[in-house]
Amino acid sequence: MEKKRNKLPATADTTKGLIKATAKTSATAKLTLDRAGWVKAAYAILSKDGIGGLRVEVLAKKLHVTKGSFYWHFRDRKDLHQAVLEEWRVGRISDIQKQTSATAGQEQAQLVHVIEVYSAARNRHGMAIELAMRDWARRDALAAAVVAEVDKVRLHCAAKLFEQHGLSPEEAHHRSVLLYSYVFGISLLTFGSHVANEQQTRDWIARLIATQ
Amino acid sequence: MEKKRNKLPATADTTKGLIKATAKTSATAKLTLDRAGWVKAAYAILSKDGIGGLRVEVLAKKLHVTKGSFYWHFRDRKDLHQAVLEEWRVGRISDIQKQTSATAGQEQAQLVHVIEVYSAARNRHGMAIELAMRDWARRDALAAAVVAEVDKVRLHCAAKLFEQHGLSPEEAHHRSVLLYSYVFGISLLTFGSHVANEQQTRDWIARLIATQ
């Protein structure tokens, strides 16, 4: 019995529902699917317990398998980390470009929409991952690089909306930085406590940021 | 057996002189001061590695003692946690009220100053603790309560400045929430990466927040 270390092709071909019913391409499909399954479960733990709680055996228990399976699909813990980072990077960039594709004349509404989408009150799970990634990035260079790249794209896309709305490149950049600082910062203020939603405050701030 | 007498931080040394003067109070004073030494070291670890890295034996090694000392001063790990939280709570509230005591007519300059003080670029260590506390608060109810209390005071003090500057209570609250969301959020954007400081953007945003 020879063991092959599976080094991943990072492109996640998410073909759901083909778990066992496939016959021909099942080998490759099942491989990537299993890695994707581990990564997906890793996300759930990451959002709840942070990168420090992302442990191999805990993850295995969550998936009702043993770590023997994990070390078949992943070389080690770092391998999983890289897969999680890559998944997050691709997913976020894709999401941003979807969120910031505005029709002409609707830029301001689109910006308000972006603020709402990233609001912790409406997207608690997504924001938990966001904060976990940033906490991770403060102690890990690779995570920091990924977060920096995603932020760069985010700022660029938001700035483009501001510019299309008539602002100068400088002010567009300023407001983009403020926008993302706010949406992440507001989640830091409200996440731990059970503060009232304060929708009025959120609306007021969103208007201030998005309106020139 | 040979023993190494490694001194605790300087605060412990200065008070050891007081022990000889007062006998009865020295016991209590030394106890709390030694606790303070542990708490201070805990801060350093907290800012660097987060609450997950705050381990008893690591902390002891940092102080060049064994954990035998730790368990003399603290009942357990949770005891240290509570001491750290209390220290942070008292220190932050004291600091806020100092930072927001404005002379009449200088409220706006004072608000800009608050934004600058909390800027990650100028106060990296303090912001690291701030972020670590908030990450901690996401998974610990006690930490969440402390952070919520500090935030409440912060928002109240900032809102008072805005009101003294002539804003309505509602807008004063809105802008206070924006102010603290921004200062914490901007640190999330810049902490992991080595982004340029962008002082111009910071100034522009500070003016937008503090100026009606």
Next chain:
DNA sequence: TCTTTTCCATACGCTAGCGTATTGACAAGG
């Protein structure tokens, strides 16, 4: 001087978790 108190060192048992080695089950293909 003798005793008590204070503070730290040492040794111990225990658990969680990482990574490896080995075995086994099962399906596909020759």
Next chain:
DNA sequence: CCTTGTCAATACGCTAGCGTATGGAAAAGA
């Protein structure tokens, strides 16, 4: 049928870390 490849279970050694028990040194009191 037998071989091979795929994936998971099991067992193992190892480290880090928590909390306890105990000893020991030194200062403070008596």
